[in-house]
Amino acid sequence: MTVSDTELTSLAASHDIISLGMLADDARRRRHGARTTFVRVANVALAGDTAQTPSPLAGEVRIVGTPASRAAAVERVAQVAAAIAGSRGVALSGFSLADLEELSAREGVTLRALLEELRAAGLELVAEAPFDRLHDARRSIEEVNIAGLALARLTIHQLPSPDPLPLLKAVADLQRAVAVIRAFAPLPRTVNPAVPTTGYEDVTRVALARVIVDNVASIQVDWSLYGPKLAQVALTVGADDVDGVSAEDDMTEGRRRAPLEEIRRNIRAANQEPVERNGRFDVVVR
């Protein structure tokens, strides 16, 4: 179903989040049915304990932090890759593409050379490409692909404007150009704590993302960043993939409050079918 620009403008301005949510949910169900994927992520700090072994339950081991130098980044990737070498099905991701753009400029190497070096050290996925922080989004994402890496997700660092339409249309245009974006997380990673986004804003943004960015397979919501309640509601208005589920099986609050059971319960309570995936979007069978 095609939605005209006029209709989009009207939907974005409307407070009728239920109608917008239904429209997005239809689009999501046409593409994914009732299936909702989630990935369990083990975060590993760039400057962390070199002997740290990531949880074997992770489907994605993600190196987080801003690299101080090219050498430090490559060394950390090699350490973590070695630590998970025996874990089948675990994808190693790391870094913000915007940070890598800056690092390559700072160190006087091409982005492609830096990406190839990281790949050679064992990196498989660039963890995120923050659309609004990239100097040249199209070119940098293409470099990721040419370097033999994949992009785990396109993200939004901070909302550039209250009007979501221009940004979402730009993301759709970007995907038309690069065609390698597998998942898009439309909610901002950084918000002003004094004026956080509201539930209406988040729901509207997720729903519009599903309708407008119809050329990206998955609309993603972050479990740890946005919390179970909002993330679950997002699944009913267009999101089909959940990022950031903890890979630690913490049972201290009982089995039903452990991360795996909690995510499955929330997805089922949203009338959807939970499917665990890894960082490559392969289904994980335990």
Added chain:
Amino acid sequence: MPNITGLSERVRAGERLSGDEALELYRQAPTALLGRLADAVRARKHPGGIVTYIIDRNVNYTNVCVAKCNFCAFYRPVGSPEGYVLGFDELFRKIDETIAVGGVQLLLQGGHNPDLPLTWYEDLFRAIKARYPAFKLHALSPPEVIHLSRLSQLPVPAVIDRLIAAGLDSIPGGGAEILVDRVRKLLHCYGKATADEWLDVMRHAHRAGLRTTATMMYGTVETDAERLEHLLRLRDLQDERGGFTAFITWSYQPANTELGGSEATGVDYLRTLALARIVLDNFDNLQASWVTQGGKVGQLSLAYGANDMGSVMIEENVVRAAGAAYCMDEVEIVRNIEDAGFAPKRRNMHYEILGDPIFRERDVPRMLELATARADGDTSVPDELMNYPARSRAAKQLRIIPN
């Protein structure tokens, strides 16, 4: 979904659903449809697009409780070193702070403390009314009234009459949990009030001319049919007396409780709220429970049947003890109401409009977290407690027992 379509049309036409019909709608209808129907009912009852809120303070005067409900993380047993009773002066200071930010009432509830006789409450209410004649006391949930009835060996209507004479303005709907005795026995709250006893207190209060609210805490051990039975019992009493001003539902908060388990999800909250709006066709007002659901789902409640954002609260102890620590001051509540396309208005407990947001009239300090009853480590015992007879051995040892 032929039957769902038919039931939906009847809701849209303003017809009442039976219990079986409502249960079928709840079980079968997609969340968006439930929201649509609830929103249609809200819009019919509140066509002006106004969403209200109240500035009041949620104060728990004591955490000592003999009820021992297994879903409660707040109470402390008699004799516990963590038990407290707030003194009159502490309560006056809280009222001063409440008035300073535009507050109009105290929501005053507490544990079933055997060492606080009815006269303590009467003296407290009289003292508050003497100092703050216009300030309202929305106080003592039905189980507390029953506790006082047992403690004083007076019938419930007599207790209510005495409390009204001392200054009680209205009764909050706490302690309802699920008004089904099978559930109440499993939650260890049957002893504090059976379903019939809870409803009888409200009936007596309405007969005495008080307005009250009604609540439901769901997500423990009840079935969806029992959740609905709760709503139907409230609807019946509202048909009979018409004394409820509002309905508030929230999900059980499991952290630090004996019962444990997990919290109902955000979607479950929105579905339950929507069901309540559809079933409780004789209730004018439904509050959003942002204190348990957070600001975002709290705001989304306005699309699922709620027409009121509840209270600014200023202070909260019970839900915080069970793991939820959300905060919204008046600025944030108003921002959320307006962002959802509604006009914010301050109200009182009777849902009479008091005016526009107070922070637009004068400077009001921002509130970034809710206060607690007492600062950590404060174990002081109010002087005036010595004037009242204690029943427990622990309290008798601490007090001068009058002859």
